[in-house]
Amino acid sequence: MDKLKRIKKLTHQLNHYRDSYYNNSVSEISDHEYDDLFDELKRLEEETNIVMANSPTHTVGYEAKSKLEKVKHSHPMLSLDKTKSVDDLKKFASDKDCLLMCKMDGLTVLLTYENGELIQAETRGNGEEGEIITHNARVFENIPIHIDYTGHLEVEGEAIITYGDFERINSKLPENEKYKNPRNLVSGSVRQLDSNIAAQRHIKFIAWKVPKIEDSKYDKYFAKKLEQVKELGFDIVPYIIYFEDTVENRVALLKNTAKELGCPIDGLVMTYNDISYGESLGTTGHHPKHSLAYKFYDDIYPTRLLDVEFTMGKTGVLTPTAVFEPVEIDGTMVERASLHNISIMKSLGIVSKYQEIGVYKANMIIPQIKYAEKMNCVSVKESICIPGVCPVCGWNTERLKDNDTEILVCTNPNCKGKLLGKLSHFVSKNAINIDGLSEQTLQKFIDLGWLNSFKDIYYLSDYKEEMYKLDGFGKKSVDKLLESIEKSRNTTLDRFIYGLCIPLIGRTASKVIAKEFNNQAEEFYDIWCHSYDFTKLDDFGDAMNNSMKVFIRDNYGWIAELIGEFDFRESDNNGNVKQVLEGETFVITGSLKAYKNREELVSVIERNGGKVSGSVSAKTSYLINNDVASTSGKNKKAHDLGIPIISEGEFVQMITS
Secondary structure, X not given: OHHHHHHHHHHHHHHHHHHHHHHHOOOOOOHXXXXXXXXXXXXXXXXXXXXXXXXXXXXXXXXXXXXXXXXEOOOOOOXXXXXXXHHHHHHHHOOOOEEEEEEEOOEEEEEEEEOOEEEEEEEOOOOOEEEEOHHHHOOOOOOEEEOOOOOEEEEEEEEEOOHHHHHHHHHOOOHHHOOOOHHHHHHHHHOOOEHHHHHOOOOEEEEEEEEEEOOHHHOOEHHHHHHHHHHOOOEEOOEEEEOOOOHHHHHHHHHHHHHHHOOOEEEEEEEEOEHHHHHHOOEOOOOEOOEEEEEOOOOOEEEEEEEEEEEEOOOOEEEEEEEEEEEEEOOEEEEEEEOOOHHHHHHHOOOEOOOEEEEEEEOOOEEEEEEEOOOOOOOOOOEOOOOOEOOOOOOEEEEEEEOOEEEEEXXXXXXXXXXXXXXXXXXXXXXXXXXXXXXXXXXXXXXXXXXXXXXXXXXXXXXXXXXXXXXXXXXHHHHHHHHHHHHOOEEOHHHHXXXXXXXXXXXXXXXXXXXXXXXXXXXXXXXHHOOOOHHHOOOOOHHHHHHHHHHHHHHHHHHHHHHOOOEEOOOOOOOOOOOOOOOOEEEEOOOOOOOOOHHHHHHHHHHOOOEEEOOOOOOOOEEEOOOOOOOOHHHHHHHHHOOOEEOHHHHHHHHHO
């Protein structure tokens, strides 16, 4: 190993001296000293049979290709399953010995050697098939082109450009030609047809897996294979063997190591050290089960914007949605992402069709736009315009400011686009809960003139005979739908209030109101009409109070008629027995495991008498977060206020004990 270190050091030194002499006309050492170092390097290469790709003792001829040839991999190079939770890493490791290693942020490359010679380098591509880039791999700074190993060897790793080299390359480029990050630069560099270009980019290869090696001595353990190729001259990924220990400390240690080395990383990878055990777990269609990637942040994928569509929400706000060329993210094809409002659309710089945009999945679930390339000139034909008329009804639109956020609304109070959104919300599971009234069905009934208000839902039976004749509506399905509508007349006040689509009044606020008025709808309506002060209720501010006043002022007539269609039963949360969570207020953050989604957890809390708030305050009783050690804003505020932070497991114990 001492000889290998010396080879790498001499290679680096001599290349530096050559660069100074030929490019800057500066002789840092004498010719005699240079020749001595050169001879020493040549002797060590002959003794060890290891030669680095950029060794000054071997003249590398640059090679240009007309195209990159495709190649089928010797083994599937699958993506890894991902998580953002440290707890998932602990669960994955369990009581097994694992490696925790840096996840390099570059381009995955597979190298193949036969009898000590590099014979092929290929990119990952789609995991089954990649491109041959051997001509470029031969000019990587740290790949050994000759190794002291006879037999077949495959080494998988990442082509990267360090932050230092990235900044030096970017500093020489004009502002409009600078690269966004090292990953983009190395990805383009590795796939160049001319290896002379790749040679100027200071590309390095970091080995992180040895798929095939003809030496049974090292077949069993992942770490031993890495150490063996390290002895052959490869730079290997920073890693530690993880036993039962504090994961957070190990994560911080590897982050610091990568920072000191200047290596771009986007997370860590945990893999079982016992290769046979890992392989025995098998794979899914998307990823192997022997490894788990812990992501620091979301991967960003470049694509091209095709258009921006504006769709109507239940409150009449027209929401912009980006439509782009399909891109695969975490195993699924994505081609649409909400831009949320005009302010966000403007801040991203969305201005033109065919503009490059960066797409990611927030928390690995919801597609979002991260960036849009700057456009100095946009043609009228391709420009993205904010519509001056509503795409649903044709009335004028208006831009409004809502808490410094610019939104686009339709000025038509009777726009059918608003009606569909409101009806969809009204019949949804958490509101009146009518099975069979999908958006498609509601739209059909609106188009037929059968639905113009919430109340009309309860008179759809007048059109029963016509429904039987509609395509896709058999007698059974129509009868079932009408039965579901009649069943929904028996409801609770909180569901009714939530279904009305009152701005700022969600499920939790609706439950608070219903509880205050003991589920008595007529009493509530009467007091509501007489300017009741809702700020008396928990977590009701002036904005919510004002929203309630404006809504009843503008809609009191049809609300009174609608109330008459229902029989209000006792709310689930009312009863004489004190409930387990009565008087407790919870805030939920982070990913969940015990419950399917946040909605289910909220339902459990409220069913047991508790309340859920969206933000941590002095009134909060507990913050539920599986990552108790997280440095998120909510965790920090909970620490500052002395509010207990509990995991899902602790919450389950709380309600079951």
